[in-house]
Amino acid sequence: MKDVRIIEVKRSVFASNEERADLLRQELKKKGIFLLNLMSSPGSGKTTTLVRTIEALKNTCRIGVMEADIDSDVDARTIAEQGVLSIQLHTGGMCHLDAEMTRQGLQELEKENSGQTGPVDLAILENVGNLVCPAEFDTGACKNTMILSVPEGDDKPLKYPLMFSVCDVVLINKIDVLPYFDFDMERCIQNIHKRNPQAKVIPICARTGEGVDDFAAWLTDEMRAWKEEEKSHA
Amino acid sequence: MHELGIVFSIIRDVEEVAKENRIDKVDGVRLRVGEVSTVIPYYLEDCWNWAVDRTDILKGAALHIDTVPAVTFCGGCQKTYPTVTYGKICPHCGSEDTWLQQGDECVIQEIEVSE
Ligand SMILES: Nc1nc2c(ncn2[C@@H]2O[C@H](COP(=O)(O)OP(=O)(O)OP(=O)(O)O)[C@@H](O)[C@H]2O)c(=O)[nH]1
Ligand SMILES: [Mg+2]
Ligand SMILES: [Zn+2]
Numbered sequence: 001m002k003d004v005r006i007i008e009v010k011r012s013v014f015a016s017n018e019e020r021a022d023l024l025r026q027e028l029k030k031k032g033i034f035l036l037n038l039m040s041s042p043g044s045g046k047t048t049t050l051v052r053t054i055e056a057l058k059n060t061c062r063i064g065v066m067e068a069d070i071d072s073d074v075d076a077r078t079i080a081e082q083g084v085l086s087i088q089l090h091t092g093g094m095c096h097l098d099a100e101m102t103r104q105g106l107q108e109l110e111k112e113n114s115g116q117t118g119p120v121d122l123a124i125l126e127n128v129g130n131l132v133c134p135a136e137f138d139t140g141a142c143k144n145t146m147i148l149s150v151p152e153g154d155d156k157p158l159k160y161p162l163m164f165s166v167c168d169v170v171l172i173n174k175i176d177v178l179p180y181f182d183f184d185m186e187r188c189i190q191n192i193h194k195r196n197p198q199a200k201v202i203p204i205c206a207r208t209g210e211g212v213d214d215f216a217a218w219l220t221d222e223m224r225a226w227k228e229e230e231k232s233h234a
Numbered sequence: 235m236h237e238l239g240i241v242f243s244i245i246r247d248v249e250e251v252a253k254e255n256r257i258d259k260v261d262g263v264r265l266r267v268g269e270v271s272t273v274i275p276y277y278l279e280d281c282w283n284w285a286v287d288r289t290d291i292l293k294g295a296a297l298h299i300d301t302v303p304a305v306t307f308c309g310g311c312q313k314t315y316p317t318v319t320y321g322k323i324c325p326h327c328g329s330e331d332t333w334l335q336q337g338d339e340c341v342i343q344e345i346e347v348s349e
Contacts, residue, residue, distance in 0.1 A: 003349040004261065009251055013240055013340040016247055095236045098243060133236045136272060 017137055020099035024106075024140030028123075033106070034223045035123045037141035039163065042129030044149035045173040047075045048206035050126060054082045055209070056216035057122070061223070064113065064120035066105040068097055068128045075126060085113055085120060096133035097125065099140045122223065131156070135163040143222055145215075149174040150181050154188035157195050164195040168222075171215060172203045237277040240340065241285045245292060247342055252291050255347075262296040262346035268337035269304040269318055296346075304337025 028035055040046050047067075054063055064085040067076040079086035089105045091097065097105075102125060109123060125141065127134045146167045148156055151174065157164040164170065170192055172185070189201050200218065204211030244263065252260055267273050279297055286292040304317035310329025317337055319325075324332050 005347045005349055007251065007255060007257075007345050007347060009247070009342045009344055011247055011251075011342045013243055013247070013342065017243060092238070094239045096239055098239055100243065100246065101239075133239075133272070137239070 021138035021140040035141045039127045040147035045206045052212040061121040064109045098137045102139040131160040145169045147171045157191035238281045241281040264298040264343040266341040268302045268339045305335045307335045
């Protein structure tokens with residue numbers, strides 16, 4: 001019989017993702033790339049919101065988008081039509097992205113960008129459509145944003161507390177259809193703040209662009225603050 | 235699938251440990267998986283068997299899973315209770331001031347190597 005040697009590891013799977021995420025954040029800081037992680041359930045309006053956000057920001061910063069579609073490049077094409085850098089991440093049916101997959105995506109984005117005048121200042125990750133798993137894995141992003149759309153209901157912050165507690169901003173999308181649903185905006189905001197008192201809530205209509213400027217302004221402020229922080233550390 | 239991503243990250247970690255210890259063949263990996271870790275052992279094993287055969291170091295390696303029960307501590311009465319049965323509200327005193335003490339972990343405990 002063979003002798004078996006045991007090697008103690010005691011490494012937390014979640015903690016090791018967090019370490020990788022922190023490392024990635026440091027690298028991004030050195031490169032001056034602000035990474036935004038955008039999460040929501042399928043169809044709540046991530047791609048439409050991105051298109052609007054790109055319209056608002058593309059003259060002030062260089063944007064690159066990573067699309068985590070499970071099995072198509074529909075979203076990546078939609079974004080590319082906006083005239084910004086866009087790649088599709090190969091998630092292989094995964095329900096979330098972790099820091100390592102995000103790093104690989106950023107490398108692809110850099111490859112795609114080679115020959116251009118400079119690196120992107122803003123990289124946006126459209127995460128896999130899912131309210132549970134993406135919330136559990138730090139991608140290495142500087143800020144997290146999630147979209148809740150009106151038809152999903154105002155009780156979602158109670159049902160998916162983790163997602164709402166990891167987000168810096170919650171966009172409430174599809175406010176144009178408010179008259180047709182029993183969605184209570186006040187109650188929704190209360191529910192969000194119960195889980196995360198710091199969360200900024202911005203109601204938007206990605207279809208018409210209403211409210212997207214507020215989000216773009218928030219993003220611009222955050223990027224500026226992050227760059228300042230970078231200088232003060234240097 | 236959630237578990238597939240976790241399996242890939244376990245494989246990455248084990249490969250690192252193997253490298254540090256100059257090992258080129260790992261026979262088994264022992265995990266501690268909490269009841270409320272969001273990791274489902276049955277799916278994990280499925281993904282494991284699929285994924286390890288695509289690596290050199292871990293080809294055919296066994297996966298052993300030790301389940302860790304989830305326990306919640308109550309700030310109201312200072313007692314503990316099983317999370318899965320009672321959830322967020324303390325069955326002893328009805329308080330909602332409760333937090334998870336254990337059971338959300340997913341830890342690579344040890345690896346087995348034959349000499
Ligand atoms: N009425 C209305 N429809 C919207 C709005 N925003 C997006 N939609 C529609 O909602 C559908 C889904 O939008 P997407 O932007 O593709 O959503 P997504 O979150 O990127 O979807 P997945 O990538 O498939 O998860 C599309 O038919 C959009 O036209 C809005 O503000 N109001
Ligand atoms: Mg989309
Ligand atoms: Zn109690």
